[in-house]
């Protein structure tokens with residue numbers, strides 16, 4: 001760092017080592033160049049993925065600034081930015097190259113550089129934008145943003161401009177959890193009117209998928225979880241049936257409710273035993289989307305002939321399989337029309353309550369924490 005005027009002072013929540021509490025620290029961030037934008041973070045969702053990275057299920061190098069559901073206001077832009085202006089409201093989503101075979105065919109969530117751009121703890125050249133006051137690099141670029149901070153550096157293609165008519169502090173979770181759940185139902189499973197749908201796990205992602213399945217016209221909507229308060233919320237949001245899998249055999253219950261098996265399912269618990277149940281509970285030609293993320297290397301079992309003879313499909317789904325520039329504004333529109341009331345899932349916390357938010361999320365008392373930063 002030769003020229004200190006190229007940096008801005010920030011406060012960031014740092015994860016020092018595996019499983020550690022978030023610690024607020026005074027740091028510096030480099031100003032944007034080329035296609036980068038500096039965003040003043042107004043608020044950021046906390047997603048289960050932040051917590052599994054804190055706990056090192058995914059090997060993002062630490063110490064790092066995590067956070068990947070940032071929303072805020074464009075503060076400064078690099079010289080190649082053409083579509084964003086200072087003052088725009090943006091939702092930050094995952095990074096993608098925009099040039100590979102998948103990006104070119106409308107599948108940026110499967111970008112060939114996905115891991116490097118989202119989980120490497122640096123930019124693609126291995127450089128960091130955040131450092132301490134004595135110039136020690138801190139791992140960043142988490143989901144091309146690291147939004148647990150007062151300012152975040154992202155790129156033009158993953159800072160999605162949104163309407164100023166909706167409070168920006170609410171919209172960060174559309175960048176990951178809400179987009180993942182809603183997109184799994186709308187883009188990946190393509191839930192059809194009159195069909196049956198089950199979410200295994202009634203957390204932030206599962207209930208977003210449930211809301212979207214309802215918007216798609218599913219008529220039998222089932223939620224499975226082990227936390228009664230989450231099942232109660234699922235009912236309030238439109239579940240026609242709820243199952244506590246601690247007290248009831250969920251596969252038998254689903255087969256009974258759906259007369260033999262469910263059409264569409266979402267696995268959002270991140271547990272291989274639940275995936276086995278999920279495949280078993282599908283009806284003929286049923287489809288299950290996997291979004292829950294277990295530790296790397298986890299294997300799951302299913303009966304090959306059951307899958308084969310039933311014509312069943314298992315789909316892996318990253319970030320809802322949509323195009324964020326199109327899909328996030330569409331979700332904002334559905335929200336404005338009252339068809340995607342994801343605000344019922346959120347609870348706000350202040351920046352110094354990050355660890356409380358993580359505990360509440362882990363214990364199931366809060367579905368989607370949003371941390372107010374600025």
Ligand code: NAD
Nearest residue numbers: 048049180201202203204205225226270291292293318319
């Ligand atoms: P969450 O913790 O809010 O939800 C998980 C739910 O599963 C909880 O309600 C929990 O009670 C329930 N559950 C746990 N064990 C269960 C069991 N044995 N039976 C039934 N229910 C059980 O987490 P979230 O934010 O909704 O995220 C869900 C998963 O999706 C996480 O693994 C997260 O890392 C992953 N995720 C994936 C993507 C993606 O792109 N694929 C994006 C965002 C999140």
Ligand code: ZN
Nearest residue numbers: 047049176177
């Ligand atoms: Zn996430």
